[in-house]
Amino acid sequence: MADSLSRAFAALADPTRRDIVARLTLGDATVSELAAPYAVSLQAVSKHLRVLEDAGVVTRSRDAQRRPVHLEAEVFDLMTTWLERYRRQAQERYERLDTLLADLPNGSDFHEGAPDERP
Amino acid sequence: MADSLSRAFAALADPTRRDIVARLTLGDATVSELAAPYAVSLQAVSKHLRVLEDAGVVTRSRDAQRRPVHLEAEVFDLMTTWLERYRRQAQERYERLDTLLADLPNGSDFHEGAPDERP
């Protein structure tokens, strides 16, 4: 349904899921292993993993009855790219404004000739 | 209620809100100005802005009846830091595994006295 950026951000908007991601940087793990630290049911963790999988944050393979979960950090790049882009643009705009203000004559407030509103 | 990272990720999990953020890199804007491009009601956009504000993504000042919205990109750093940290850890682990595999004797069938050939 939602685009991949939305799914990715939404997937990491849950503290349990972020915790699972943190755990997975130490190595692949099974559903039971991942569920162990939490008070919730195994099924709840299984659902969390599905959300992470749909977001492309993890992939899963098979080892007998087990379904080892593997972290796929590429999606992080997508998010980081988005974040950095707009943080950078905001920063640049701020710096331009800074220069503009520095170039202004000394008088603190001269509000003559205010720009007209757009219709 | 939720922690600030959760609020931040959740705030950006909606395409309309990401669009609003993109728009705000061009400069501050009022609620009506921000609402104009969308098919939804002004109230709906007002709600989106509240979510962004609660997440610390924007701040709002006052100018007569208007409430100019200003982008605060510092939260992005919080998210980027989180993302980069775990992406980096995952990457490092991958590289260690790579080295480990490279150090192994060649191939799966080495019970036939094959001397080590190449990394």
Next chain:
DNA sequence: TCCTTTGTCAACCAACAGGTTGAAAAAGAA
């Protein structure tokens, strides 16, 4: 074969998210 381990599926529930409409507040303009 039967039993155990591991995980998912299905149905259900309370809470929340994103949208609507209508009313009202806040500030200026006439």
Next chain:
DNA sequence: TTCTTTTTCAACCTGTTGGTTGACAAAGGA
């Protein structure tokens, strides 16, 4: 004062989320 603009609040509706429990499937081990 009254009228207009801009924005929020309140109530409501619908779909989604995160959780539950119970049943079941899949794969090995006894």
